[in-house]
Amino acid sequence: MQLAETSHDDLFESLATDLQTQGYAITHDALPLLMSSGLLNRVVRLQHGDFTAAGTGRQQQHQLNQFVRRDKIRWLSNDDPAEAAWLDYMAELQRYMNRRLYLGLFSYEGHFAHYQPGDFYKKHMDAFKGQANRVLTTVLYLNPNWEVQDGGELVIYQAENHEQELLRVSPRFGTLVTFLSEDYPHEVLPAKRDRYSIAGWFRLNSSTPLRADPPR
Numbered sequence: 001m002q003l004a005e006t007s008h009d010d011l012f013e014s015l016a017t018d019l020q021t022q023g024y025a026i027t028h029d030a031l032p033l034l035m036s037s038g039l040l041n042r043v044v045r046l047q048h049g050d051f052t053a054a055g056t057g058r059q060q061q062h063q064l065n066q067f068v069r070r071d072k073i074r075w076l077s078n079d080d081p082a083e084a085a086w087l088d089y090m091a092e093l094q095r096y097m098n099r100r101l102y103l104g105l106f107s108y109e110g111h112f113a114h115y116q117p118g119d120f121y122k123k124h125m126d127a128f129k130g131q132a133n134r135v136l137t138t139v140l141y142l143n144p145n146w147e148v149q150d151g152g153e154l155v156i157y158q159a160e161n162h163e164q165e166l167l168r169v170s171p172r173f174g175t176l177v178t179f180l181s182e183d184y185p186h187e188v189l190p191a192k193r194d195r196y197s198i199a200g201w202f203r204l205n206s207s208t209p210l211r212a213d214p215p216r
């Protein structure tokens, strides 16, 4: 549909410009309402048992993880229509960024995250320079009527000085955060309410003839 494509393009273009000039982008009311409300309906209908404790590394122990992050996650799949719509949207964004910024993005992986009151994710990087294949982080928030006093901000630190705070983002419904995964340490502060989001990453292709690139 011509109209929808045009409006996506406006958003994608402003994301590309922000990423190019400052390495991150914060967009409010980022999605067509139909898509964001579909995702909200989906995530609130999922049961607690549909989520699993998030890991911080492939072989790390649950106990250790608990000090770092407390969220529960559920990977997205094309089996659900709302999730499929988001995955399609991310595929479009990937094509756009590759055309516009030559990022060479190869795939996208994403999960719902549920932080219960008090849950956090300590300061971390999503990828490390040199070894990383996660290049672009995206976080979409799904919390209607979020108030400042509910907490749960995403704190992003400066790329040049990892001790210095750059900005804080409230996880308000429809806000989309994107940043270069190798450049920005960040953390999730505890919230007073249940906090829902979709965290996702665009990756480069790291396949070799001996090792197929797994999706996550």
Ligand SMILES: O=C(O)CCC(=O)C(=O)O
Pocket (backbone or CB within 6 Å): 113, 121, 126, 139, 153, 154, 186, 187, 188, 197, 199
């Ligand atoms: O939910 C957020 O604000 C960020 C989550 C995050 O940093 C992650 O999942 O790696």
Ligand SMILES: [Fe+2]
Pocket (backbone or CB within 6 Å): 124, 125, 126, 186
């Ligand atoms: Fe992260």
